[in-house]
């Protein structure tokens with residue numbers, strides 16, 4: 001894991017204020033009409049630009065995003081449009097993939113599964129790298145009922161690597177009791193959120209992390225812009241996720257699901273507002 005650790009330190013120092021490891025700021029700084037040329041149009045492919053308000057998941061988020069995948073990126077800006085963007089983001093994606101697979105190996109070891117347990121279900125893994133921009137906003141807007149930078153949710157893959165800048169506002173409720181605690185940005189670290197498929201697979205031994213992005217404590221009436229980069233790790237689409245039973249008499253708490261169908265079903269739910277251009 002040594003190379004992964006130094007990569008994270010580099011990614012996070014680059015991701016901090018004022019720099020742009022994957023040119024997220026350059027991308028989002030473009031006029032809306034231009035960004036809409038790369039608009040995400042297919043929830044299943046789940047790649048490209050989503051404007052503020054277009055991703056709907058039961059509340060009102062105030063954010064815009066760009067999604068990047070491993071194999072197909074038809075809505076990625078070309079070199080002529082945004083020099084260096086594609087190369088840099090592909091490179092960052094590759095580093096996240098190596099780190100993510102390393103994290104899964106550690107989890108397999110910690111849970112007394114075979115060390116290569118996750119290798120067998122991530123041979124063609126196609127995680128989703130999301131660049132997120134939360135525009136500067138009056139605090140009262142996101143403090144209205146049902147509004148947030150991101151409303152409370154769990155991620156639905158196996159786990160998520162989450163890189164955040166120094167603005168803050170991310171909160172976690174790991175026990176799902178409503179008791180959200182700030183996940184303060186710590187330079188040189190990446191946050192790892194357990195997600196729903198890991199919870200199902202481990203029959204609740206690992207619980208997915210409820211999280212949200214709200215106003216950081218002690219901020220003034222106006223929130224500054226915030227940037228973050230989640231990397232959502234999903235198993236191969238043909239993988240079967242069947243709860244692992246470890247003790248005599250233990251009851252399976254979840255039905256078996258096909259990983260590809262699970263991903264498509266849950267992704268579609270987030271894009272109910274998606275209309276044809």
Ligand SMILES: O=C(O)CCC(=O)C(=O)O
Nearest residue numbers: 132150164170213228230
């Ligand atoms: O911006 C963040 O820190 C969290 C984003 C997030 O939870 C998500 O996109 O699923």
Ligand SMILES: [Fe+2]
Nearest residue numbers: 153154155211
């Ligand atoms: Fe999330």
